[in-house]
Amino acid sequence: MEKRGRFIAFEGIDGSGKTTQIEYLMKKLQKLGVKCLETCEPTGLAAGRLLRSALTKQIKLDNRAIAALFVADRVDHLTNEENGLLKTLESGCSVVCDRYCFSSYAYNSVDTDMDWVINANSVCTKLLVPDCTVFLDVAPDTALMRIAQGREAAELFETKERLTLVRENYFKAFDIAGAGQRIEIFDGTLPPEQLADKIWTGISD
Numbered sequence: 001m002e003k004r005g006r007f008i009a010f011e012g013i014d015g016s017g018k019t020t021q022i023e024y025l026m027k028k029l030q031k032l033g034v035k036c037l038e039t040c041e042p043t044g045l046a047a048g049r050l051l052r053s054a055l056t057k058q059i060k061l062d063n064r065a066i067a068a069l070f071v072a073d074r075v076d077h078l079t080n081e082e083n084g085l086l087k088t089l090e091s092g093c094s095v096v097c098d099r100y101c102f103s104s105y106a107y108n109s110v111d112t113d114m115d116w117v118i119n120a121n122s123v124c125t126k127l128l129v130p131d132c133t134v135f136l137d138v139a140p141d142t143a144l145m146r147i148a149q150g151r152e153a154a155e156l157f158e159t160k161e162r163l164t165l166v167r168e169n170y171f172k173a174f175d176i177a178g179a180g181q182r183i184e185i186f187d188g189t190l191p192p193e194q195l196a197d198k199i200w201t202g203i204s205d
C-alpha cells in the first residue's frame with residue numbers, strides 16, 4: 001500500500017507572504033518528483049464561493065454564520081468524493097494547503113468566542129491535523145504595505161486593528177489548541193529565498 005502523503009498547512013495574517021513561499025515549496029517538491037497537491041481555504045467549492053461573496057461584502061452574513069461556513073467549507077474540502085484531502089493523502093499524494101483550522105481560530109474569533117470556534121472546528125481536527133503548520137510572522141504594518149502594493153479590493157479583514165488582533169489570536173490559539181501539534185514559526189520579513197530555505201529545513205522529517 002502507498003505511504004500516506006504529508007499534510008502541510010501555511011498560516012499567517014493577510015500579506016504575510018504565504019503565496020510566495022508556497023510557490024517556492026511546490027517548485028522544490030516538483031523538482032524532487034514528490035507528488036503534491038497545492039490547495040487553499042476558502043476553497044472554490046460551494047461553501048467557499050459563498051464565503052468569498054461574504055468576505056468581499058457582496059452578500060451580508062452574520063459573523064457566526066461566516067465562521068460556520070468556514071467549517072462547512074473545510075469539511076467539504078476534507079471529504080468531497082472527487083478530490084477530498086483525506087482521499088488524496090490516502091493515495092500517497094502530499095498536500096500543501098494555504099490556511100487551515102488556525103485561520104478560523106485567529107480570524108473568526110475576532111468577533112466570536114475562540115472556544116466556540118475551536119469546538120466548531122473539532123469536526124475537522126478529528127479528521128485531519130497537519131503534519132506541520134508553517135506560520136509566517138510579519139507585523140501588521142508590513143503586511144498592510146504589501147497588500148497595498150499588490151491588491152485592489154481590500155477584504156473584510158484587512159485593517160490594521162483587525163490584523164493586529166488576528167496576529168495576537170494566532171499566538172493565543174497556538175497556546176490553547178496547538179498542544180501536541182508541530183507548529184513552526186518563521187520571520188516573514190526575511191528575504192524570500194532565504195525564508196524558503198529555512199522553511200524547507202523546518203518542515204523536514
Ligand code: TYD
Pocket residue numbers: 014040041042055070098099100101103104105107108155157
Ligand atoms: P485568503 O487565503 O487570505 O484569501 P486571498 O486569496 O484573497 O488572499 O483568505 C481569505 C480571507 O478569509 C482571509 O482574510 C482570512 C479569512 N479566513 C477566515 O476568516 N477563516 C478561515 O477559516 C479561513 C480559512 C480564512
